[in-house]
């Protein structure tokens with residue numbers, strides 16, 4: 001099938017028209033490159049048309065040759081023009097995407113704060129670690145033995161009423177104090193003992209401005225030969241003065257706990273009035289026996305307090321529930 005001069009001229013004209021249109025319509029450099037290869041490449045449409053030249057009369061070839069060059073240059077010019085346009089647009093887009101509009105408000109990433117309960121716990125632990133105490137922790141779910149029995153609080157002991165808690169189907173309970181941690185610790189180690197045990201505790205209390213069903217407690221325990229109530233008073237004095245300030249009037253008021261004998265409540269003079277802040281006492285010999293320590297050789301002292309209470313005193317917080325209802329207006333003060 002021979003190709004005539006007119007046909008080749010028509011094919012070149014069509015190619016120029018179609019290719020020019022396609023180049024104008026493309027909007028990516030990749031597509032543009034594909035068009036260049038498709039039209040002007042070795043195996044491109046222009047090459048294919050030029051292969052038809054072989055069938056032309058010799059005197060007609062120069063005419064097609066020059067026509068083909070005109071088309072090639074025209075398409076090359078369109079390609080170059082489109083490429084620099086697309087490259088410019090790409091740079092602009094990049095500049096726009098990278099330009100930092102300093103008038104734009106910054107990306108506000110709220111800075112978190114240490115919750116007042118955790119900052120109070122950290123402060124207390126720093127003091128006791130400074131006094132040579134080791135931080136001990138333990139499970140919040142305990143057996144009746146570790147929460148009560150081992151702490152000289154047998155099943156029918158009236159003190160259990162003040163420490164009512166949440167009981168689980170398997171007979172376990174949610175601990176009412178971290179004293180269970182000390183029992184575990186003493187079972188696994190020999191005196192001398194100096195531990196501070198922070199942790200979450202549970203009480204089936206009516207929640208009000210000063211009572212929460214879930215709260216944090218910290219207890220300390222020291223067991224050694226020859227520890228006396230004086231050592232207890234000295235330790236508590238140092239601790240409370242670290243927390244509330246020097247020459248803080250402190251008062252020890254006789255009290256009762258099943259796991260200490262003698263026992264005392266500790267009050268501090270705060271804003272002109274006595275404020276009960278913690279309880280303490282000499283570890284009851286029965287408790288030492290329950291972990292296999294000979295009370296004739298070893299004595300111990302212990303103390304315990306509610307962390308929320310300290311946080312409320314330190315930060316003049318009027319209602320314990322503010323510490324739990326996640327109100328940012330309140331928490332952002334710390």
Ligand code: 2U9
Nearest residue numbers: 179182217259278279280302303304305306
């Ligand atoms: C062992 C032996 C003795 C820990 C103690 C208190 C006094 C005390 C209360 C403070 C506020 C509980 O959170 S509260 O309601 N606790 O007053 N706790 S002595 O005595 C122990 C602990 C462990 C082995």
